[in-house]
Amino acid sequence: MFCSLPATPLILSSISPSYSLQLYPAMSCSHKIQSPLLHNPSIFTNPRRIHRCKLQVLAMVSVPSKTRSVITSSALHLDERSAGIRAVNFLDKLKAIPFKDTSEILSTMEKDLSNWTLSDFNGLLMALFAANEPELAMELFSNVSSLSGLDLAPNCSTFSIIIRCCCKRNDLDEAQRILHHMMGNGYNPNVTTFTILIHSLCKRGKIGNAFRVFQVMGGIGCKPTVHTYNCLLKGLCYVGKIEQAHEMLMNLEKKESIRPDIYSYTAVMDGFCKVGRSDEAMELLNQALVLGLEPNAVTFNTLFSGYTKEGRPQHGFRVLKLMKDKNCLPDSISYSTFLNGLLKWGKIRAALKVYKEMVGIGFEVEGKMMSSLLRGLCMKSWEEKDLVQDAYQVFEKMRERVSVIDHTSYSFVIRTLCIGRRTGEAVYHLEQMTGMGYVPRTITFNNVIQALCMEGKIGEALVVLVSMFENGKIPSRTSYDMLVKEFNQQGLLLGACNVYGAALKQGVVPHRIPTKMMAKIVPQTVVPV
């Protein structure tokens, strides 16, 4: 296969004709893949040959069913083009034959492939590429001529697909070699072919190489399209050459032949955003708008993430408004990027606002963000009581969504419920927690005991204390203190003594001592926990 070629620099003349002879023996006479069968029918009697074919068939047949379903779906996706479906049928047919039956396999392949058009063949290659099987595609490409009576000349598309396969395998040198092979053998590569290669080079940060290919392209009079430039713009941004990218974009604006599109602008905007220059990105967006380009969700999403990176996620509200003004519907990425940014920087109230909007529209909020929002709301609710209700609603939403709530979320919401004096719900969720096999931390039990005591519900508080034992937790000094204090305040000296005694039995000496005092109706002091 191709791997037999030595690495060659990017110079056209370095490809000698002898290389191509070795590389594509079937194509060396004419530019066609010709079947050796036509000249030498006896080839299938050669055991080594048969073995090789068999291996290849095995490789093809062993395409896992998952991959094959990808082939099917990508085939269906391509407007139900017959080529992809044919490819799948072909693979299915091969799979139905027992491996031992070599001649049957070979004749099936031959029969089936013999009436394939080049379009079918390219479709199969493309399907294999889409199914993440670049090796298989390349194997098929280099061997199909010897397996069947095919008489198909590969064309520019065929080679383009093969180049993409090389790129997918991370073998860019090979991809460049194939490009040179094309140029040296009359398969004129076109813009698409070049763009594929330039794209792959840029994506890997090989910007210098990309520009060299770009020059080769110009050298043979092949005019770049906006696609080509967009790849280069992305590549420049990727390696941090934002100024150069910006300059290139501005120069494109002056060109007659090329109209930069919204992708061009998005690419450079993203470049600015990635290095903390979101305002300049915003400026570019305005420029694009003036030019009459229609920004899409991706264009705006890059700004959401840019402002997040810079630590000013609230600017997202402007972006969101602009989006709506320009009739661009925010997608789930817009919202989750924005929400994520606000949460990351602790802008809880803003996050709540965005969360509510998302829920209102019907967007799913990811579990991680729900927990993060809940946590933020709970912590803030300890100072700003109006958030208790919101925190609890988020929690309820989480319970609707997933069956298993994490330990931390329970702890946070229980504390918040205690602070909001919703002791009934606090006790309920504490029970839920233990029922699920979680062991709440001592502080969580104490939160509930304290809240119950504050409401004078001494009996229930005692039940919680007992449940600590049931869950294998040793109550802390604070746990006992709160109860002794409340018994004292309610004038229940006996109860106070009982708790005190129980504490001593556990080896804990409470600060509070059972004291005879006047019963108090409304408790006013709070024991810090």
Add this chain to the structure above:
DNA sequence: ATAGGGTTAG
């Protein structure tokens, strides 16, 4: 109409 370009979180 066989082949080519874009975004996010941990």
